[in-house]
Amino acid sequence: MNVLVLGGTRFAGRHIIEALVLGGHRVVCFHRGETVCELPPEVEVRLGDRNGDLSALDSERWDAIVDVNAYESAQVERSLELRANRYAFISTVSVYRDLSQPYVAEEAPTIEAFDPTDPAERYGGNKAACERLVEARHPQTFVILRPGLIAGKWDYTGRFAYWCERVLRGGQILVPAPPDRHVQFVDAADLARFAELALSCELSGIFNVVGPARSTTMQELLITCESVAGARGAPPSRFFWADGARLVGGGVQPWTEMPLWVPDAQWAGLMEVGNAKALAAGLTLRPITDTVNAVLDWTQASEASNPAGIDARREAELLASLG
Numbered sequence: 001m002n003v004l005v006l007g008g009t010r011f012a013g014r015h016i017i018e019a020l021v022l023g024g025h026r027v028v029c030f031h032r033g034e035t036v037c038e039l040p041p042e043v044e045v046r047l048g049d050r051n052g053d054l055s056a057l058d059s060e061r062w063d064a065i066v067d068v069n070a071y072e073s074a075q076v077e078r079s080l081e082l083r084a085n086r087y088a089f090i091s092t093v094s095v096y097r098d099l100s101q102p103y104v105a106e107e108a109p110t111i112e113a114f115d116p117t118d119p120a121e122r123y124g125g126n127k128a129a130c131e132r133l134v135e136a137r138h139p140q141t142f143v144i145l146r147p148g149l150i151a152g153k154w155d156y157t158g159r160f161a162y163w164c165e166r167v168l169r170g171g172q173i174l175v176p177a178p179p180d181r182h183v184q185f186v187d188a189a190d191l192a193r194f195a196e197l198a199l200s201c202e203l204s205g206i207f208n209v210v211g212p213a214r215s216t217t218m219q220e221l222l223i224t225c226e227s228v229a230g231a232r233g234a235p236p237s238r239f240f241w242a243d244g245a246r247l248v249g250g251g252v253q254p255w256t257e258m259p260l261w262v263p264d265a266q267w268a269g270l271m272e273v274g275n276a277k278a279l280a281a282g283l284t285l286r287p288i289t290d291t292v293n294a295v296l297d298w299t300q301a302s303e304a305s306n307p308a309g310i311d312a313r314r315e316a317e318l319l320a321s322l323g
Contacts, residue, residue, distance in 0.1 A: 001025045004062045006050055006079055007069030009035040011154045015192035016066055017043060023196045030057060050075055057082055064199045073129040080137045088143040088195060089134045093208060093273045094124035100265060102272035106206040143198045148210040148273055151291050152188035153298035159259035160185055162309030164295045167225040170235030174315050176261040177241040179219035183260045184271045186211045187291045194283045207278040211285035228292045242322050250318060257310040
């Protein structure tokens, strides 16, 4: 196929480009040139800003467009003017109107009206508006992928990586209770492979692309991280399961200072979204161990500091006060 990727120089986009190249497709990556990264040599690069002029792409008809980095409907309105047989849009599970219950499926209502001053509502609402435009323009050939938290190498958010790196340091680790609360994430490489599969097999529709393959708790994730870290010579870890209400009372910020933790009842289903449709369509999910290893291989080779998670001094202070 002749595939145009809009974005593709950061995290999930890089994985998608690699999967498309491995699938034998011709790949053109359109980006602004602001992010330094090493794309596969087969990839053709065209520079430009999707918020402005897309004329560099007008002369061709694309078998498929993969839209990785649209966050507002105006961006999608421009790219939908390009000639393409299929359009794949990377969205988010945050588009759902109600995530207070587990196992939300693809048919559930999405956000329409939202408070633009609320960052979470604005993100999900804008993505939902983008989805509607894509479906209206390509009603028979659209693909919308809704991942939850994405994990893996090149993760500039650092949310999943925080727990991998924290366990690697060992010692007493502050973790929001309870240990059996469910967590969800998808390896960016698995998301990418499914995107390539969807295009190659001419799948259409909406898919929740979340994992792991079986229901997983925070305790199970940390035990996996501990096993991987131990094989790398890390010191032992001791998990201190802190009451969530006390953490909130102490000013700890869910999701940012404590990734994979969202105590608000309106988000109770965020970490348990239904993925049966994607699995039936061919989504394959690697073991958690593989994802943790990939993250640590990358972070240990990188000099960048993790922007997510609680800093060591604040964690020590909280452990002292809570213990």
